[in-house]
Amino acid sequence: MNFNFLSPVSDMVLAHNELISPQAFGRKIRIHSSQNGIPDLTKVNIAIVGVLENRNDINYIGEEFQLNEIRKSLYGLFPGSWGTTVADLGDINKGETVEDTYFALKTTINILVKKNIIPIIIGGSQDLTYANYRAYDDIIPMVNIVNVDCKFDLGDSAKPIKNNSFVGKIILDEPYNLFNYATIGYQTYFNSQEEIDLMDKLYFEAYRLGQVSNDVTIAEPVMRDANMVSIDLGSVKGSELSLNQKYSPNGLDGKEICAIARYAGISNKVTSFGIYEYKPSNDDEITCMLMAQIMWYFIEGINYRVKDDDFSDENSYQKFITLVDSQELIFYKSNKTGRWWIEIPFLAELNNKLKRHTLLPCMHQDYLDACNNKVPDRWYKAFQKNCI
Structure with a gap:
């Protein structure tokens, strides 16, 4: 060592x-x-x-x-x-x-x-x-x-x-x-x-x-x-x-x-x-x-760390889908901790930094905003960054 x-x-x-x-x-x-x-x-x-x-x-x-x-x-x-x-x-x-x-x-x-x-x-x-x-x-x-x-x-x-x-x-x-x-x-x-x-x-x-x-x-x-x-x-x-x-x-x-x-x-x-x-x-x-x-x-x-971001088990989370300006936004909420994530879509035609759908941590408020037709700021920035 x-x-x-x-x-x-x-x-x-x-x-x-x-x-x-x-x-x-x-x-x-x-x-x-x-x-x-x-x-x-x-x-x-x-x-x-x-x-x-x-x-x-x-x-x-x-x-x-x-x-x-x-x-x-x-x-x-x-x-x-x-x-x-x-x-x-x-x-x-x-x-x-x-x-x-x-x-x-x-x-x-x-x-x-x-x-x-x-x-x-x-x-x-x-x-x-x-x-x-x-x-x-x-x-x-x-x-x-x-x-x-x-x-x-x-x-x-x-x-x-x-x-x-x-x-x-x-x-x-x-x-x-x-x-x-x-x-x-x-x-x-x-x-x-x-x-x-x-x-x-x-x-x-x-x-x-x-x-x-x-x-x-x-x-x-x-x-x-x-x-x-x-x-x-x-x-x-x-x-x-x-x-x-x-x-x-x-x-x-x-x-x-x-x-x-x-x-x-x-x-x-x-x-x-x-x-x-x-x-x-x-x-x-x-x-x-x-x-x-x-x-x-x-x-x-x-x-106090809790492993709550395993979304392969459908019983461990709830999934919510909203529509904002014809853009489908998909949210996940952990049943264990109540923490929220939003999906950033993978754009196959772009040489982007993501090789798969990626989940971005967010707040419950982001979901409420999306329900009111407002694009969450964190999602927008992460999405744009992948298109650069």
Whole structure:
């Protein structure tokens, strides 16, 4: 097992871990320590990986950071009645170059995902999402990314990759594996009209902060279709975070970001999850505790995963057919969970990305809209994307 890139969890955190309750999370997990080395990954379901890389932050001025306080906050929480086994594999240190760090992260995620272990990446700058995406190159043909962020991070792909432009690289770099990119919680005034237009033109999904705050459940079907999830802490409102972390007076609150993380955990498709843009400051406790709780809810979600998308058994679902502008829309509702899907038809005459009928997660509201002769937005974008 080639995990040479990983350095152990610091002795300070391990010493602190000895003082907490035996029932706490930190006492129930397998930890990479300098004394015992990398833990045995047999039957491990989730692995925490820190990445101490922030050189591609547009505001980088040479500062170093550690993730010790986040670990102390997480270890001190109490787990639910979970059946999963979690390991903390320690940190990937800065490489000689940023590309070296990307390679180390890509390789680590690739190994974990192939072993059916879900990595939780806690890191510096959000451009690390690019390395996370590249880890899927030889795993699945098309990748769906969800970015919880106040910005789209499309940027100018002709320029070197930065934490505000990594999505442009993901779209334009070969191999082209990106199928869908969705942003949850974007704030219009942080995005140029050109970027907003480009998101539309590419049929990518974008959910404004107001929509998400009004009804956080709209994030659930988006997460159900995601392979990887990337959270930018800049999407959280400033009052919920410590001094250096504050970015915007508006943003998701602690409850909303935790609910979104839980939806990501419940999704049967999500196989990696990252929280980025951590910036330490002297009054660090509140950000570290929020990150710990985001991870806690993601792990909680994984423990409540239900396999409900097997539509080969007619007794496990109900099927609904509606007509919208002479277009037949077919919906499925799981009897087990009550979750909804809509069918995207396969167009044989087009060289499209789908080789069969594909089911797209949706909400009950999408079915109600279709009954009122309104085409669901997610269906329209997915359908158009297959025709490109």
